[in-house]
Amino acid sequence: MSSKKVIIIGAGLAGLSAGCYSRMNGYATRIYEHHSKPGGVAACWRRGEYLIDGGIHFMMGSQNGTDLYNIYRQLGVADPANFVPMKSYGSFIDIEGSRQLDIPLNISELALDLKMLSPADAPLIEDLATAVTAFSGKDLAIYGQMNPPELTSGLDKLTDMWKMRKLFKYMSGKYAKSMQDYTAGMQNRWLAECLNNLFTPQCPVWFVIMLLAIAADGQMSYLAKGCKDFVRQIEKRYKDLNGEVTYSSTVEKILVRDDCAFGVKLADGTEDYADYVISAGDIHNTVFHLLDGKYIGKKLQNKFDTCELSRPYFVASFGVKWTFENESVFNTLILKQPLQIGNREIRQIFVRIFNYSNHFAPKDKSVIQAEFETEWDYWDNLRQTDPNKYAAEKERLVSEILVNLEILYPGISPLVEIADVATPCTLNRYTLNHQGAPEGWGLTSQNFKEETRRSLEGLSNLYLAGHWVSGGVPGVILSGRQAIQLVCAKEKKPFFTRTT
Known part of the structure; x- marks a missing residue:
């Protein structure tokens, strides 16, 4: 057993993954998480009797026989009961043109x-x-x-x-x-x-x-119990490996001496020391706040200067007395009347129906969720300058979204029991994601070519993980694993994995 210690910043999928692999390789490990619970962007929350899933839309590699399934086994989430096979890729519905295109598998x-x-x-x-x-x-x-x-x-x-x-x-x-x-x-x-x-x-x-x-x-599925249960299983795997995690603990600084990371300072002034630090959160926050703008290097600076961020989302979720039987889970809805957000028109919304599992709502009820890309500056300025207008804008959009849903599902409005809204500011508040960008860099052709390395120029013993390093659920999980591979390589020791 190694006497070396690893501190991990963030208990999202990347941080929990890094924690599990760190313990598999014998390192004493503690995770510090800003929020009061794990998950990061993979977030679920309760609103009355409804479970709102604001995170993972679908999973890949959920069937045995793939490399990704082996990763799930190592992290304790390979149980077939976690996954509901996808039956359709989704539907496109043009309200005004009365057109619909279904996408079969x-x-x-x-x-x-x-x-x-x-x-x-x-x-x-x-x-x-x-x-x-x-x-x-x-x-x-x-x-x-x-x-x-x-x-x-x-x-x-x-x-x-x-x-x-x-x-x-x-x-x-x-x-x-x-x-x-x-x-x-x-x-x-x-x-x-x-x-x-x-x-x-x-x-x-x-x-x-x-x-x-x-x-x-047949290698794409939905999470039967939502991302909350999925995340908790990885957290359990980490704790079963004797990993330690502290919630509601915001890391304020990464401690550096002689260009070597050696610990963290928390917002309450507490310091904790380690041989290695893994930042499994927002890279922008890591470089420009936790490290005071140092160690960014020319390549990463150029990426911030030239590459698009993933666009933040406005998400409205409704708990309704409606079952949506035989409806597609994923639907792109072309609106009859565009939504006006500042100077931008929203002509389509993505509608997600949680009708594939009974874990999101009581019997004879469902959750239906509408989301669309939006602008960070608009919501951030509104929230800071006029909180009342910020709240009113959320209510307005909820009403207008329901007007469009009413066209598809006449009579749905009075059956709505709860309405929940998350703006880009909501994501930023709980996860510290820069400008509410849910996946860091946007999934553009340019960004796919621009590889993000797992270390920073001129700084040793610090490694990066998370969406900014590698996007999508598989990439995020693997980024935590890769961070520990780099630790093991630095220690000149073999990298081990272990299944449950």
């Missing part, structure tokens, strides 16, 4: 439906379907991410490229463009808009292809 069925909808766009549809078919049957969710960049040699990269050689053409050229650029020449603009929002319009085509392939392989 079967790619051949999807291609046929799309070609019937727009014969003129058949070449692009066939191209997309061919690419998804090529990706199907491959274990892709965490491919090439098992080791951090600092421990990945040129030979490792060449080996990975060789294994992926048959798919390489689908990772470059037109497939490296954003979805909105890829679909720019389509004749049917309604169909183009639907394809653009299979994930986000800014993300690269190959990423959407990968998601469709994973879904088609």
